[in-house]
Amino acid sequence: MTERAAAPRTRSRTRTRGRPASPLLSRERITDAAMKLVREKDYRALTMPALAGRLGVSSSAIYNHVSSKQEILVLIQERLNASIDCTAFETEPWDRALHAWAHSYRRRFIEHTDLIPVVAVLPVADSPETLKMYERVSQGLAEAGLAEADIVDVIVGVEALVFGAAYDASAPADIFSPGSLEELAPTFSRLTRLRTEDARTTADRAFELALTSLIAGLRERVRVRG
Known part of the structure; x- marks a missing residue:
């Protein structure tokens, strides 16, 4: 009796579907990672190798999606400025709209103070979201009767206030304490003790005082031109 030859075994192959092990790289992922890197370390830590x-x-994989570090910085600028609300210029009087825009601007950069040195000095030529924001604010101020030669200066002034106020919101509670040098500034030292609220509350109040004073001055300029 002859033994039947065993049939050759065929190794079953499980075919993997075409899904990558990690999410595909995209400009959105690059922007997310760049913002997290700056937030966790410092804007100077944002290098292509890092x-x-x-x-x-x-x-080289990153360069398939962006041309340079400068383009990544513009993507960050676009992401942040697209989230700043300036829609009040469509529904509110110019002074209320300017107030709302400045507060939205500050809230966004309180969340991302580490990115202020990046965004504050970037040209706007490659940033459509920034240009759209500036256009809406400019239109609102021009329609209100503000001198056209002053409008860009107003925007720059509001931004300077916003960026400084964003930093102030995250400053240490004792930033103005003179310590052992109180005798050098007795009036200032006495006045700082009047600020009894927590640091964030005093920062909010300081911003509101400066902003409303700026807007009051602009109202007067519009009235005089009137």
Whole structure:
């Protein structure tokens, strides 16, 4: 009796579907990672090798989506400025709209103070979201009767106030304490003791005082031109 030859075994192959082990790289992922890197470390830590390491890819893979670090900075600028609300210029009087815009601007950068040195000095030529925001504010101020030669200066002034106030909101509670040098500034030292609220509350109040004073001055300029 002859033994039947065993049929050759065929190894079953499980075919993997075409899904990558990690999410595909995109401009959105690059922007997310860049913002997190700056927030966790410092804007000077934002380098292409560091960003590639954060994303788990090679630097060359990033260059398939963006041309340079400068373009990444513009993407960050776009992300932040697109989230600033200036829609009040469509429904409210110009002074209320300017007040609302400035508060929205500050809230956004309180969340991202580490990005202020990046965004505050970027040209706007490659940033459509920034230009759209500036256009809406400019239109609102022009329609209100503010001198056209002053409008860009007003925007710059509000931004200077916003960025400084965003930093102030995260400053230490004892930032104005003179310590052992009180005798050098007795009036200032006495006045700082009047600020009995917590640091964030005093920062909010200082911003509101400066902003409303600025807007009151602009109202007067509009009235005089009137």
